[in-house]
Amino acid sequence: MIDATSSLNAVGIGGTGAARAIERIAPTAGAGAVSGLDFGAVLTDVASKGVSAIANAEAASIKGIRGEASIQQVVEAVLEAERTLQTAIAVRDKVVQAYQEISRMAI
Template identity: 50%
Template sequence: MLDGLATQVGPAMKPANVAAATSFSAALASVSQDAVSTLRDAEGLSLKALQGETETREVVDAVMSAEQTLQAAIAIRDKIVTAYLEVSRMAI
């Protein structure tokens, strides 16, 4: 019955016993690598702008993207810390 429901709703809803394609740590590592890459790209464009090699608009776009990425990373970190603290307070 659950398999029929999963196919009706879509591939995102799968039974709990189906193994995920990627682990949580691999997904988190991938996201963090993308965030670091975005921040480094913004930094590189900022340095190129100081040397007069790129337009201001490109720098503004890159810095705003880096700021959004950093805010998302901080929010994810806060959620992970909160979850850890809740688990650590549970009685065993």
């Protein structure tokens, strides 16, 4: 299985890469900024939870094939993984859309 957090780090959006990118865009936090939240850490956490949900579905499927899990458990795990994947795709699409809007802005 692919390690999503290392994939995010490889393209520079995971871990502190995203935080550095945000810091370049907005180097100083204003009075309205929320303290204690690191965008890169949140992104990494969401990615790792998504990978965990998919791994759980994979494990439940294998247990179902072996007869160690009920069909209901397998279906619930697979549906949770599907929801996770659909959410990740929706977030990706919104990020791409935002990037395209920013790239069209006049400088």
